[in-house]
Amino acid sequence: MSSPLIAPYSASKFALDGFFSSVRKEFSMTKVNVSITLCILGLINTDTAMNAVAGVLNAHGSPKEECALEILKGGALRREELYYGTPLWTSVLVASPGRKLLEFLSLRNYNLDKFTSS
Ligand SMILES: *[C@@H]1O[C@H](CO)[C@@H](O)[C@H](O)[C@H]1NC(C)=O
Numbered sequence: 001m002s003s004p005l006i007a008p009y010s011a012s013k014f015a016l017d018g019f020f021s022s023v024r025k026e027f028s029m030t031k032v033n034v035s036i037t038l039c040i041l042g043l044i045n046t047d048t049a050m051n052a053v054a055g056v057l058n059a060h061g062s063p064k065e066e067c068a069l070e071i072l073k074g075g076a077l078r079r080e081e082l083y084y085g086t087p088l089w090t091s092v093l094v095a096s097p098g099r100k101l102l103e104f105l106s107l108r109n110y111n112l113d114k115f116t117s118s
Contacts, residue, residue, distance in 0.1 A: 016038075020036045023036060024036045024080070025103070029110070029112060029115050035078035035079075036080070037075045037079050037080065037081070037082060038080065038081045038082075039071050039081075039082050040081060040082070040084075040090070040091075041062075041084050041086070043059050043061045043062065043085060044061050044063075044067050044084075044085055045062065045063055045064055046064050061085070062085030067085060070082060071084070081095075
């Protein structure tokens with residue numbers, strides 16, 4: 001989600017979501033067995049993040065070591081999305097059923113013969 005004071009960061013994360021969600025669909029349509037895990041992370045206690053929010057945000061960052069482990073687990077388990085360091089209800093609120101439905105419906109309009117998996 002977008003947040004104030006981190007526009008460049010938000011822009012790069014939205015770009016990654018768009019790019020890798022497109023690639024995931026292409027892999028799926030061409031039966032390429034590569035998984036892509038989108039990591040939705042809350043505030044992590046890296047030096048960079050904690051310095052960026054110092055005096056601005058009243059929040060504790062989640063431990064970076066545990067975050068790294070969760071990312072590795074999510075990738076190994078081939079999860080489409082993983083949430084770490086976010087409030088419990090985040091996955092429900094962020095998951096957009098409208099977006100997923102539109103993406104699914106739009107796939108009907110593609111000519112699968114034009115896709116190659118080379
Ligand atoms: C895809 O790759 C995973 C990991 O190597 C494997 O477990 C799974 O059986 C593969 N699925 C297909 C449909 O080949």
